[in-house]
Amino acid sequence: MTEEVAASFDYEIEKDDFKIAGSASSHIKKILKQLGLPNPLIRRASIIAYELEINLVIHTFGGSMRLEVHPDRIVILTEDVGPGIEDVDQALIEGYSTANDKAREMGFGAGMGLPNIRRCSDDFSIRSKLGEGTWIRSEIHVG
Amino acid sequence: MMGKDAHAVKVRADRCTGCTRCMQSCPTEAIRVKEGLAIINAARCIDCSQCIESCPFDAHSIDSGSLEDIKNFKYTIVIPAITFAAQFSGGPKIDVLCSALRKLGFDLVFSEGLAVDYLKDRVREIVVNNQVKKPIISSHCPAVIRLIQTKYSSLIDHIMPTGSPVDIAANMARNLIKEKYGYSDSDIGVFYLSPCPARITNVVNPIGMQESAINVTIPIKDVYGDVLRILSGMKEPVSEFSNCMKPENLPWAEVGGQAKMSGVDNYIAVSGIHEVAKVFDQIEMGELDEVDFIEASSCTGGCVGGPLNIENPFVAQRNIRRLAENSSQGYFQMIDSVLAQFKHIYLTEEISPKQTNILDEDFTKAIEKMKQIEEITSRLRGLDCGSCGAPNCRALAEDIVQGKARMEDCVFYQEQQHLWRLEDESE
Numbered sequence: 001m002t003e004e005v006a007a008s009f010d011y012e013i014e015k016d017d018f019k020i021a022g023s024a025s026s027h028i029k030k031i032l033k034q035l036g037l038p039n040p041l042i043r044r045a046s047i048i049a050y051e052l053e054i055n056l057v058i059h060t061f062g063g064s065m066r067l068e069v070h071p072d073r074i075v076i077l078t079e080d081v082g083p084g085i086e087d088v089d090q091a092l093i094e095g096y097s098t099a100n101d102k103a104r105e106m107g108f109g110a111g112m113g114l115p116n117i118r119r120c121s122d123d124f125s126i127r128s129k130l131g132e133g134t135w136i137r138s139e140i141h142v143g
Numbered sequence: 144m145m146g147k148d149a150h151a152v153k154v155r156a157d158r159c160t161g162c163t164r165c166m167q168s169c170p171t172e173a174i175r176v177k178e179g180l181a182i183i184n185a186a187r188c189i190d191c192s193q194c195i196e197s198c199p200f201d202a203h204s205i206d207s208g209s210l211e212d213i214k215n216f217k218y219t220i221v222i223p224a225i226t227f228a229a230q231f232s233g234g235p236k237i238d239v240l241c242s243a244l245r246k247l248g249f250d251l252v253f254s255e256g257l258a259v260d261y262l263k264d265r266v267r268e269i270v271v272n273n274q275v276k277k278p279i280i281s282s283h284c285p286a287v288i289r290l291i292q293t294k295y296s297s298l299i300d301h302i303m304p305t306g307s308p309v310d311i312a313a314n315m316a317r318n319l320i321k322e323k324y325g326y327s328d329s330d331i332g333v334f335y336l337s338p339c340p341a342r343i344t345n346v347v348n349p350i351g352m353q354e355s356a357i358n359v360t361i362p363i364k365d366v367y368g369d370v371l372r373i374l375s376g377m378k379e380p381v382s383e384f385s386n387c388m389k390p391e392n393l394p395w396a397e398v399g400g401q402a403k404m405s406g407v408d409n410y411i412a413v414s415g416i417h418e419v420a421k422v423f424d425q426i427e428m429g430e431l432d433e434v435d436f437i438e439a440s441s442c443t444g445g446c447v448g449g450p451l452n453i454e455n456p457f458v459a460q461r462n463i464r465r466l467a468e469n470s471s472q473g474y475f476q477m478i479d480s481v482l483a484q485f486k487h488i489y490l491t492e493e494i495s496p497k498q499t500n501i502l503d504e505d506f507t508k509a510i511e512k513m514k515q516i517e518e519i520t521s522r523l524r525g526l527d528c529g530s531c532g533a534p535n536c537r538a539l540a541e542d543i544v545q546g547k548a549r550m551e552d553c554v555f556y557q558e559q560q561h562l563w564r565l566e567d568e569s570e
Contacts, residue, residue, distance in 0.1 A: 005507055005510050005511050005514070006510065006514075007510050007513040007514045007517065009517070022424075022425075022428065025428065026424050026428075029424070029427060029428075031513065033294075033498070033500070033501075034500055034501060034502050034509070034513065035501070035502060035506065035509045035510065035513060036498070036501035036502065036503070036504065036506065036509055037506075039296060039297040042297065042427075043297055043427065043429075046427055046428055046429075047428065047429050050428045050429070050430075069510050069513070070510075071506060071507045071510065142506065143506075
C-alpha cells in the first residue's frame with residue numbers, strides 16, 4: 001500500500017481563554033481555503049472547529065485539537081483532560097447545556113455546540129469518561 | 144491611463160527604500176520586497192491603501208486624471224466625494240464650496256448626497272424584507288468588496304446588491320444632462336474627486352457593473368489648494384446650480400452613517416481593513432447570523448479616513464456634523480422630474496471570487512505543498528522579520544514551495560549555513 005499524502009496541524013486550547021478562543025479554528029479555515037476546498041465544505045469545517053474549540057474553552061480543563069487533511073476527507077479531533085461528560089446522549093440534545101454563568105454572559109452555552117458539530121459532520125463519534133476527559137472525532141468527506 | 148486588472152497605487156522606485164513596512168501592513172500579503180524595492184502583486188491587491196498609510200517615505204503615486212482633462216469634453220460634471228466638504232475646517236457654506244468647484248472649470252456640481260436619497264430607502268427595504276443572506280454587507284467600499292472577492296468568497300452572497308452613491312450619482316448626472324441639454328455620452332465628462340485609490344481603480348476596473356459612468360478621477364488632495372485659493376476670495380455663491388450637495392445626507396460618509404440614515408438598527412459598523420477582516424472571520428464562523436447589516440469601510444473612520452483627503456479623519460467628522468447641522472436645504476429642484484424615473488440603483492454584474500492564494504488546483508498536490516510549507520516554516524526562525532522580502536516566515540515558505548523564493552533568502556538560514564561552513568573548515 002502506498003503511503004497516503006496527508007497534512008496535519010495541532011493546536012493547544014486553554015481553559016477559559018476567551019480572548020483567543022477562535023484563533024485555532026480561524027487558522028483551520030485559512031488552511032482549508034489555501035487548499036482550494038469548496039466554500040460550503042469550508043463553512044461546515046469552520047463551524048465544527050469553532051464549536052469544538054469553544055467547548056474546550058468553556059467546558060474542559062483544556063485540551064488539544066488536531067486537523068488532518070487527507071485527499072478524501074477532513075478530520076478534526078479534540079481531546080481534553082477532563083472533567084468528562086456525565087451523560088453524552090443528553091449533551092447531544094439541542095438546548096442542553098452545562099455552561100456556567102460566565103460563559104452564558106458572553107453569549108456561549110446555548111446548548112447548540114455538540115448537536116451542531118454532529119449535524120455538520122459526515123461522520124461523528126464521541127467518547128467520554130467522567131473524571132478523565134472527552135474524545136471527539138468529526139469527519140467531512142471531500143469530493 | 145491604467146489597463147484592466149491594474150490598480151491606482153504605484154510604487155515610486157525613486158523614493159522606496161525597501162523598508163518592508165508596507166509589506167507587513169498589507170492585509171492580503173500582496174507585497175514582496177525584491178532588491179530593495181516593494182513590488183505589488185496586482186492579482187492580490189485590493190486597493191485598501193494600507194501601503195500608503197504605512198509608508199514613511201511617501202513612496203507611492205496615484206495613477207489618476209487631472210483638471211487638464213476638462214478640455215476633452217463639451218460639458219463637464221464634477222462629483223465631489225461626500226468627504227470633500229469635510230476638508231475645510233474654516234466652515235465655508237456648502238453653496239460657496241460648490242461655487243468654488245465650478246470655478247475650477249466644471250459646468251455642473253453634482254453630489255453623491257443626491258444618490259443617498261434613493262439609496263437609503265432601498266437599503267432599508269432589502270434589510271427589512273430579507274432579500275439577501277444575513278448579515279448583509281454594505282457594497283459601499285470597493286476595497287471591502289475586493290477583500291471579499293480575494294479572501295472571503297463565501298460572503299459574496301451577503302453583499303448588498305445596490306451600487307454605491309458615487310456610481311449612482313454619476314449615472315443620474317449623465318442622464319440629467321443628456322435629457323436636459325441633448326448632449327451625447329461622449330460629450331459629457333463626469334469627474335469624481337476621490338478620497339481613496341480604491342474608487343480610482345474602480346473606474347477603470349469596475350466591480351459589479353459593466354463600466355463606470357465616471358470618466359476621470361482626481362484625488363481630493365490634488366484640487367485642495369486650488370479650491371482653498373478660490374475660497375479665500377469668495378464670500379457668496381455664484382450661480383443657481385451651485386447648491387446641490389444636500390447637507391443632510393453628508394453623515395452617510397461617517398462610520399455608522401449608512402445604517403443610521405437607512406433606519407437599520409441591528410448593525411455593525413466596522414472600519415479599518417484589518418478589523419473588517421476580523422468581523423468577516425466571525426461571519427464565516429456563523430457567529431453573526433443574527434446581525435442584519437454590516438457597514439464595513441477599509442479606511443479607519445470610514446471614507447473620511449481615505450489617504451487622498453487632506454484633513455485628519457476625526458476633525459473631518461466634526462466638520463461633517465457642523466455642515467449637516469448648519470447648512471440650509473434648498474438644493475436645486477430642477478432635477479427632480481428627471482430623477483423621479485431614475486432606475487440605476489443596483490449592481491448589474493455578478494461579483495465573482497478571485498482566489499489568489501490557492502496552493503494548487505489539484506487537491507492532492509495542494510496537500511503535498513501544504514506539508515512542505517509546514518516543514519519549511521518549522522525550520523525558519525518564526526520572527527517574521529521581513530528581511531527576506533516576504534511579510535512573514537510562513538509567506539516565505541509558501542513562496543519557496545511555489546518556486547518564487549529560496550531558503551537562502553532567510554538571513555538566519557544564511558547565517559546558519561555560514562557557521563556550518565566555518566565549522567567544516569576548522570575541522
